[in-house]
Amino acid sequence: MKSSLKRGKPTSIEAQDRTIKLMMLPLLLTIILLSTLPLLLSVFAAFTDWSAGIDVPINFIGLENFRYMLTDTQFFASFKLGLIWTLLVTSLTTAMGVGLSLLLNQEKRYMIPLKVIALSPWAMSPPAIAVIWTTLMNPNSGPVNQFLRTFNLPGGDIGFLEDPTLFFPTLIIIGAWALMPMITLAVLAALKTIPKELEESMEVDGANAFRKFRYLILPHIKPILVPLVALNLIWNFGAFDLIYVIVGSFPPPNSEIPIVFAFRQAFKYGEFGYASALGVAIAVAEILLVMAILRKQFKAMSEQ
């Protein structure tokens, strides 16, 4: 026996790792059962008429779900909304996040309160953010409406989260508030890697703030910024919690972004097959979005 030969001798490298591998085996099985298998199942389910109920037969129906999707006006509305939401909220958070990180990078002592408060939404749960903003936007007691009323400005009595046209812009502002800390943190860390001497020598050469940003800062943060934007596009297109919690309470017509739409198809109407097909469509859209971004990046890299 192999193991008996080793008795008394120092345990070999292979044996050490084998013990650890054995210990990790249950974890691996759990991952396969509860992470890999569900993913494969949901892709499979996208091609079935799987729906809720006891002993309802599951039939393989090919591309029927996707064909239905193409005729589903609600799906198109939600997909369009999802794209607009993703592009707007991602560009807004990126632009504002870069600006904020430039401010915070000055490392002045009086910037610390801003840093603390501007990063704090990162640590808040979606329901907490929803409470904060529904309180703020309450048409009756919220300060926004009260401010407008006090100065007799238009919109004093409009519920910003209830009005069909104002709801979505308000949601994007909330999104910017909630999602900016992540980008700010990452860009701030990237800014710290810029050598001080480079910055100083540019200042000596008389470069203005814009040139400094364009030729020194931007090239430096780009390697972080591009994957960050790609990740944010994915996350925002797949955003669920925050919007679900807010929309769940005030559902104006056509206000569901794709994931929320799919979630309701599954857990409200029990259409698991169709919801899975929606999930697959969302994943494909995300991959296409990211490929569009990264292709631009590759192009830029090859031109340099």
Next chain:
Amino acid sequence: MKVIRVIATIFYTLFFAIPIVWLLLTSIKSEIQIGSRDLIIFPDNPSWNNYEVAVTRSGIGRSAFNSFWLSAVSALITTLVTAPAAYLVAQSKGLLAKATTGWILSSQVFPSLLTVIPLFLIYVKIGLYDNYIGAIILYVIFNLPFALWIQRGFIRNIPGEIIEAGRIDGASGVTLLRTIVFPLLLPGSIVVMIYTFINCWNNFLIAVVFLQGNEKQTLTTQMARFIGTEGQGLLGPLAAATVLAITPSLILFAILQRKFSTNLISGSVKG
């Protein structure tokens, strides 16, 4: 330039501070003050009544307790399994490393809803639905990819000779873990533990889908129940509950912030 900087600073400060300050103010106002259509910024007679109502009634206290222990147990398990797993992945040059990277990536790309639907059906079948253990397993599985990613950033900074030295010592696998892997990965483990705790504490999706019973609600799902029409008369206690909900994660986040941001970058640059 200086003018722009000052204006920008004021703008960002107001944008981030007003919602939080308003929450704090709402939490110490009376029901009448909250319902008033006049602009009341500071209440004349601030009271802690909303906090009392939030904790004792409305199930917030109970759900906060659930959130706390579920998050603590999940964070502990995640931390304990991530260190050896990250070690194995770092040792492996072949399939395991590639599969792990693929898993981490796919966990980011595929919307979690995609796995939640079949998971829901699997859970109902195997009796883990509406079950604390089932929820904890999911908290761990959902946090593991990012935890592995963080821990990988840390393990790369450890010189290989230190691990080799532990091997030559002739230690058993368990001893290797206990004397080399866990101590060396302690900084990463702290980051993983805090990060996972915050993530579980703030998680909504798993709790809303997999925990159904009234007594099993977490802080996030319990709060979500009161947002909107149901909570119209409860704005004060709801604001108080929100203050209580964000305080622990904000404290942990402050501890985490420095370590996390630097390692996030090193992980993404090297990975």
